[in-house]
């Protein structure tokens with residue numbers, strides 16, 4: 784069940800961060816595009832800035848993006864007061880391995896948060912950390928994502944048939 788997230792919420796604002804903290808999660812690894820910002824956003828929204836101000840106190844926060852535009856990714860990280868890595872090539876786990884090298888967190892202390900099953904969630908499952916899916920903020924995706932969405936829709940369909948999970952039915 785490598786594509787089924789451990790938790791599923793509508794947005795990053797609906798995630799129970801206190802609960803994660805109690806579960807001893809110390810490091811949050813966020814996807815960027817369509818998870819914390821629209822693909823055309825140049826800067827983080829006021830709401831995201833406020834959220835990060837809060838969670839930065841309790842967690843070591845990273846942005847791990849497949850976006851190849853490193854400047855965009857590092858700009859967001861700088862504004863949000865966290866660290867980042869671009870060109871992560873999720874679902875490969877190289878980016879997550881780098882974070883562990885930098886921080887020494889154990890896998891049970893980490894969670895990955897993103898809007899795509901076939902990149903974010905699969906990378907997290909492969910790496911053995913907690914996976915949290917959110918709905919994409921908008922339908923508009925980067926061109927590299929469009930193919931992933933086709934694969935993802937097939938998985939959603941299969942999981943719904945098997946009664947495993949379905950879009951819009953949130954759980955933690």
Ligand SMILES: [Mg+2]
Pocket residue numbers: 814815816817818897898899
């Ligand atoms: Mg994304």
